[in-house]
Amino acid sequence: MGKGTVVEALLRRDASLWLSRSWTTRQQRKGEASDAYVFTDPSSFEARIAVGGFLEWTEFLGNYYGTPLPEAPEGKDVVLEIELDGAQQVRERHPDSLLVFVLPPSRAEQERRLRRRGDPDDKVEARLRKAEQEEPIGIALADVVLVNDDLDEVVSQLAQVIVDERTRRQPRSD
Numbered sequence: 001m002g003k004g005t006v007v008e009a010l011l012r013r014d015a016s017l018w019l020s021r022s023w024t025t026r027q028q029r030k031g032e033a034s035d036a037y038v039f040t041d042p043s044s045f046e047a048r049i050a051v052g053g054f055l056e057w058t059e060f061l062g063n064y065y066g067t068p069l070p071e072a073p074e075g076k077d078v079v080l081e082i083e084l085d086g087a088q089q090v091r092e093r094h095p096d097s098l099l100v101f102v103l104p105p106s107r108a109e110q111e112r113r114l115r116r117r118g119d120p121d122d123k124v125e126a127r128l129r130k131a132e133q134e135e136p137i138g139i140a141l142a143d144v145v146l147v148n149d150d151l152d153e154v155v156s157q158l159a160q161v162i163v164d165e166r167t168r169r170q171p172r173s174d
């Protein structure tokens with residue numbers, strides 16, 4: 001259970017959240033839902049970059065990933081489940097965004113999770129190396145850091161972070 005599982009559970013709990021569906025040029029994994037992403041090819045992705053059609057995009061281990069514009073339905077809070085480079089771009093374009101960095105409980109557990117979903121060895125190693133480099137940067141950038149150990153617990157913590165943030169932003173009536 002990676003970040004995706006956490007976000008899915010969060011969305012089931014909070015009906016005012018809306019999850020953006022990313023574009024990617026990565027191949028669909030075996031057993032992965034066909035609507036997990038908009039699976040596309042590099043030339044379509046690049047054409048969309050050229051017309052400014054992404055809020056943010058990045059190249060992650062040889063594939064493009066990006067958040068398409070336009071955005072959410074009225075009245076919903078937008079959730080992006082993205083990696084570090086994209087989060088940095090979002091922070092620049094939307095300084096008021098709330099950045100939550102979700103850490104695996106340990107590198108060994110992260111490795112088990114990656115292998116369990118069937119990623120090949122070289123991909124697993126590349127992802128672990130990338131995580132190693134990015135974690136200190138992510139921790140420094142994020143507003144909140146959570147450890148993805150127990151699913152129910154991390155989802156509750158995340159839901160609470162959002163409730164607190166909404167309260168903080170509410171205009172005071174007095």
Ligand code: 5GP
Nearest residue numbers: 022023057058060065066067081082083086
């Ligand atoms: P995966 O291939 O495991 O689905 O995703 C690889 C990484 O890309 C994950 O860290 C995931 O959160 C991130 N990612 C997914 N969608 C996007 C996106 O639209 N933009 C960016 N910057 N990263 C994304």
